[in-house]
Amino acid sequence: MAKRLSTKQDYQSLIDDYDTWLFDCDGVLWEGNRLIPGATDILAFLRSQNKSVIFVTNNATQSRRMYKGKFDKLGVEAHVDEIFGSAYAAAVYISSVVKLPKDKKVYVVGMAGIEEELGVENIQCIGGTDPVDNTLEPFDFGSWKPDPSVGAVLCGLDLSVNYTKLSKAFQYLLKNPECHFLATNGDSTYPSAYGLLPGAGAVMSPVKTALGREPLYIGKPNPTMLECIKAKHHFDPKRTIMVGDRLNTDIEFGRNGGLSTLLVLSGITKESDITGPNASSTVPEYVTGSVGDFRAVIP
Amino acid sequence: MAKRLSTKQDYQSLIDDYDTWLFDCDGVLWEGNRLIPGATDILAFLRSQNKSVIFVTNNATQSRRMYKGKFDKLGVEAHVDEIFGSAYAAAVYISSVVKLPKDKKVYVVGMAGIEEELGVENIQCIGGTDPVDNTLEPFDFGSWKPDPSVGAVLCGLDLSVNYTKLSKAFQYLLKNPECHFLATNGDSTYPSAYGLLPGAGAVMSPVKTALGREPLYIGKPNPTMLECIKAKHHFDPKRTIMVGDRLNTDIEFGRNGGLSTLLVLSGITKESDITGPNASSTVPEYVTGSVGDFRAVIP
Incomplete structure (x- = not known):
């Protein structure tokens, strides 16, 4: 007890x-x-x-650098090297454990924080905040040319999640059994200032459900x-x-x-x-x- | 066998x-x-x-009337009274089994087909294709005024699914234990002309995951x-x-x-x-x- x-x-x-x-x-x-x-x-x-x-x-919506800004804004002393976020941990995992070849790319369902941390580790990524994938128009599957260099899908909380990103992530994983399926974290909700909202584990669940298998979760x-x-x-x-x-x-x-x-x-x-x-x-x-x-x- | x-x-x-x-x-x-x-x-x-x-x-993206158009386009004889879709079945269920009072509304994560079938059964709905809820901007939780007349959440395949609709559906269900949680169907994928795509059961899974419970599935x-x-x-x-x-x-x-x-x-x-x-x-x-x-x- x-x-x-x-x-x-x-x-x-x-x-x-x-x-x-x-x-x-x-x-x-x-x-x-x-x-x-x-x-x-x-x-x-x-x-x-x-x-x-x-x-x-x-929280994988922000990089450590961006997250430091939140500490500053709230008047809380913090240093970047004291901050460990799941976006950073995912980037380190991809570079040092998966050892994704440098000519391979990560397809991201997530926000700028993930892209920034992948960049710090010199990992190429697509999807994420790319305007092409951030649309509420139906996914144009017929015209889509999958990028054969995608070797991993990384999902995190994405406040701009949409059907196009979910469909592409699903297709990369469905078509290529070698493609790594990673999630920054599995939190089903997160506490906002106004109450609970769907978390990373909820936002990425369509990919998991369609695929019928779990990602490797990186965060706590x-x-x-x-x-x-x-x-x-x-x-x-x-x-x-x-x-x-x-x-x-x-x-x-x-x-x-x-x-x-x-x-x-x-x-x-x-x-x-x-x-x-x-x-x-x-x-x-x-x-x-x-x-x-x-x-x-x-x- | x-x-x-x-x-x-x-x-x-x-x-x-x-x-x-x-x-x-x-x-x-x-x-x-x-x-x-x-x-x-x-x-x-x-x-x-x-x-x-x-x-x-x-398929709950289309009403029976809209679905008849697909038969016509493909040159297949069909009559509206021969067509049974999960959007129609959901509307009938809400009006005749749930007996949702006429002053109550349904919050829809879904497309025009659901809205049309609810309309046929004289059920009021919000969300769905309403432009206000179809945005890729982050959900403005602080300014949101939940509609106290929402008595059910109905989720179906929504090719314009976004964080705002998922968050509102989740909040209506979280805050009101009397609110009915319904899904047109639980299909994890659906076969498009170009291959598999995430189905209704995948698209609504963030609401289910955040809430930690299953909806009542209406379809097959x-x-x-x-x-x-x-x-x-x-x-x-x-x-x-x-x-x-x-x-x-x-x-x-x-x-x-x-x-x-x-x-x-x-x-x-x-x-x-x-x-x-x-x-x-x-x-x-x-x-x-x-x-x-x-x-x-x-x-």
């Missing part, structure tokens, strides 16, 4: 026990464009205590994301804690990586998801209302 | 044994805009033998469609045969309704799907290459 943090001593112990703090962002530090009250305070306090702070997000809770972080930061898993709002992504991710886990109830997971007869089988080590609760220990 | 039709006598026996012939269309009579060779001959021959001919399609293989046909045509199930190209829709539909079934291999189902170690557990009563094979018995 999760330990419910409540006293000043509870929060102080946690700060004493962990040197590296991994934070999910949406639902933990902010909801949409609204900061969770106290988020900047705990981050500043951790830094003042010489703790390492790392941001781990499944899968280990690929942690491999990416490990390649850049040294940390002791025993003194590292993952703070997140989702059991099936953040908390699973921490547990899969041998990290401690702290669930905050300021995002997706509600009290009823962790207590009572219908509680999830994924149990965090600690639970608290929001990161703002740490203000108890901030002088 | 399915009986493989091959001799002239096989085809003649089938014609002798069944008075009512239910045909799926895509993959059986045509593929996209290309007629299956011999389709018009068998239909004309059946009519000449005083057989009843009924067309049963999961579900009995709602057969109820619709029975309300308009009298037939003896023992002397009725369903001809289709999909095991999990057409053949299941016939079997669920106590009809005989004939699988044609001119569409989705391939030889390997019905023979060998990975064969489906759904077994048709008869199987043949295409409806063109009936030319053996046509004088």
Whole structure:
């Protein structure tokens, strides 16, 4: 059973026990464009205590560079090398694990953040934000010439998803069994400032449904994301804690990586998801209302 | 095991044994805009033998009236009262089973065919082809005013599917547990003239995935469609045969309704799907290459 943090001593112990703090962002530090009250305070306090702070997000609509802009806008200190997004992790996976030949391309169902991270890794891509594929006209299958150099399909949250992109992604995978089928993350929803909206796992589900098979998911809770972080930061898993709002992504991710886990109830997971007869089988080590609760220990 | 039709006598026996012939269309009579060779001959021959001919399609992009236009264009005799589409069946279901109050509305993820059939049943709808909802701009959740009169969400194949329609459908269902969640059909793909494309079951899967629950499917293989046909045509199930190209829709539909079934291999189902170690557990009563094979018995 999760330990419910409540006293000043509870929060102080946690700060004493962990040197590296991994934070999910949406639902933990902010909801949409609204900061969770106290988020900047705990981050500043951790830094003042010489703790390492790392941001781990499944948000693949933005590159790390673009995501840094969001921190800046909200007045939260963050550095690009502290930010790990699923678009970046997918690009690293394609270049260093898949080792996609340089003359091959990735067909993208997704936004500029994915394209930018693929570019950083020198991976060619098509689809995505290309105006040709961003149309609400019916897909002109008869005139379409598939690009024979497509060796992978990468799907992420795409707020401009349409039938043309879904159809092309499906066709590339259907016609070429060698074509890699990747998804930045499988989150079924994401918390916007105004409530839940369909997430990357929902937006790419037409491709999965039509094809009848699952993609390889890169983001949390899968280990690929942690491999990416490990390649850049040294940390002791025993003194590292993952703070997140989702059991099936953040908390699973921490547990899969041998990290401690702290669930905050300021995002997706509600009290009823962790207590009572219908509680999830994924149990965090600690639970608290929001990161703002740490203000108890901030002088 | 399915009986493989091959001799002239096989085809003649089938014609002798069944008075009512239910045909799926895509993959059986045509593929996209290309007629299956011999389709018009068998239909004309059946009519000449005083057989009843009924067309049963999961295609919900078109109303029966619009679908009749396709028959006309391809030179295939058909009458509107012989055509049963899943858009029509959904409209009948909403008016006569759900009995949606007349001041309530249906939010549509789908095309003009659904809107027309809902109109015929005097059901109000929003979404669908409304230009306001057909945009590739990000969904403006903050400015959106949900219509409190929405009492059902109906999803069908929508070649202009976008994030705004998926988000609104999801929000109506998430916020109102009384809101009915219906899908015209669950076909994961459909055969176009140039190959497979994502079907209604794929296009609506983001709503299902985000919501974490299944809609009620109206079309084949579900009995709602057969109820619709029975309300308009009298037939003896023992002397009725369903001809289709999909095991999990057409053949299941016939079997669920106590009809005989004939699988044609001119569409989705391939030889390997019905023979060998990975064969489906759904077994048709008869199987043949295409409806063109009936030319053996046509004088």
